[in-house]
Amino acid sequence: xxxxxxxxxxxxxxxxxxxxxxxxxxxxxxxxxxxxxxxxxxxxxxxxxxxxxxxxxxxxxxxxxxxxxxxxxxxxxxxxxx
Amino acid sequence: xxxxxxxxxxxxxxxxxxxxxxxxxxxxxxxxxxxxxxxxxxxxxxxxxxxxxxxxxxxxxxxxxxxxxxxxxxxxxxxxxxxxxxxxxxxxxxxxxxxxxxxxxxxxxxxxxxxxxxxxxxxxxxxxxxxxxxxxxxxxxxxxxxxxxxxxxxxxxxxxxxxxxxxxxxxxxxxxxxxxxxxxxxxxxxxxxxxxxxxxxxxxxxxxxxxxxxxxxxxxxxx
Ligand SMILES: [Zn+2]
Numbered sequence: 001x002x003x004x005x006x007x008x009x010x011x012x013x014x015x016x017x018x019x020x021x022x023x024x025x026x027x028x029x030x031x032x033x034x035x036x037x038x039x040x041x042x043x044x045x046x047x048x049x050x051x052x053x054x055x056x057x058x059x060x061x062x063x064x065x066x067x068x069x070x071x072x073x074x075x076x077x078x079x080x081x082x
Numbered sequence: 083x084x085x086x087x088x089x090x091x092x093x094x095x096x097x098x099x100x101x102x103x104x105x106x107x108x109x110x111x112x113x114x115x116x117x118x119x120x121x122x123x124x125x126x127x128x129x130x131x132x133x134x135x136x137x138x139x140x141x142x143x144x145x146x147x148x149x150x151x152x153x154x155x156x157x158x159x160x161x162x163x164x165x166x167x168x169x170x171x172x173x174x175x176x177x178x179x180x181x182x183x184x185x186x187x188x189x190x191x192x193x194x195x196x197x198x199x200x201x202x203x204x205x206x207x208x209x210x211x212x213x214x215x216x217x218x219x220x221x222x223x224x225x226x227x228x229x230x231x232x233x234x235x236x237x238x239x240x241x242x243x244x245x246x247x248x249x250x251x252x253x254x255x256x257x258x259x260x261x262x263x264x265x266x267x268x269x270x271x272x273x274x275x276x277x278x279x280x281x282x283x284x285x286x287x288x289x290x291x292x293x294x295x296x297x298x299x300x301x302x303x304x305x
Contacts, residue, residue, distance in 0.1 A: 073148055
């Protein structure tokens with residue numbers, strides 16, 4: 001007889017999302033993940049939110065440079081040029 | 083998907099583009115330097131913060147690192163990408179400074195991410211109690227799928243604030259991976275952290291930022 005792990009719960013699934021997206025789940029866990037997702041709209045929405053979050057982060061321009069920091073660095077560059 | 087492309091193009095920046103940038107820098111093109119600073123300085127400060135006791139020291143270290151970058155520019159041979167090389171200069175300076183400041187390296191936070199704000203990805207009350215024989219550990223109020231609509235600038239501010247509120251190691255990992263688009267290997271190399279620990283930090287960070295994202299959607303924005 002083959003040992004079967006029980007199906008994932010939603011609470012377990014949300015903790016595996018990063019490993020899933022990073023391709024770090026073992027084949028068996030990936031199958032459990034996929035089969036839970038297939039039957040659970042809530043977890044599908046969760047995964048979609050996570051993907052949308054990551055995509056949005058990729059569009060962020062990080063906070064702008066403080067003017068003093070920039071002024072100082074540009075001065076250093078001019079010094080270096082000489 | 084965008085992720086893969088972004089990850090490989092940012093760190094291992096297209097060689098042609100990079101050598102053009104190098105040529106401009108070496109020729110003393112201020113615009114080129116300004117672009118490089120804008121794109122990297124805030125991240126360099128975040129990374130430096132992992133090794134030194136305060137944001138203001140981290141700012142100093144990043145400034146010093148730029149001087150080191152300029153000094154090394156003519157001798158840079160391009161064996162690694164410009165970015166990898168720049169950030170290595172940064173972490174070397176930050177480590178030296180951290181030791182001088184006689185602080186225990188907060189890097190231990192990277193070695194043992196479990197110490198960094200352990201917690202569930204999603205609030206406890208979003209799931210039925212484990213003891214519930216039918217719905218145990220399933221959603222009470224399931225999340226709603228996000229709209230395709232892009233998030234407004236105000237939403238961007240919220241996510242940046244959420245990142246800012248993270249512990250330093252989580253903040254650095256999510257910034258490098260998701261904001262700057264570095265791949266996992268480059269982040270592990272730079273921070274000298276195992277792939278598994280990097281994933282734990284990324285998971286905690288993303289889970290927190292997603293919560294803020296959901297809150298933003300639930301307020302009726304972008305949905
Ligand atoms: Zn579920």
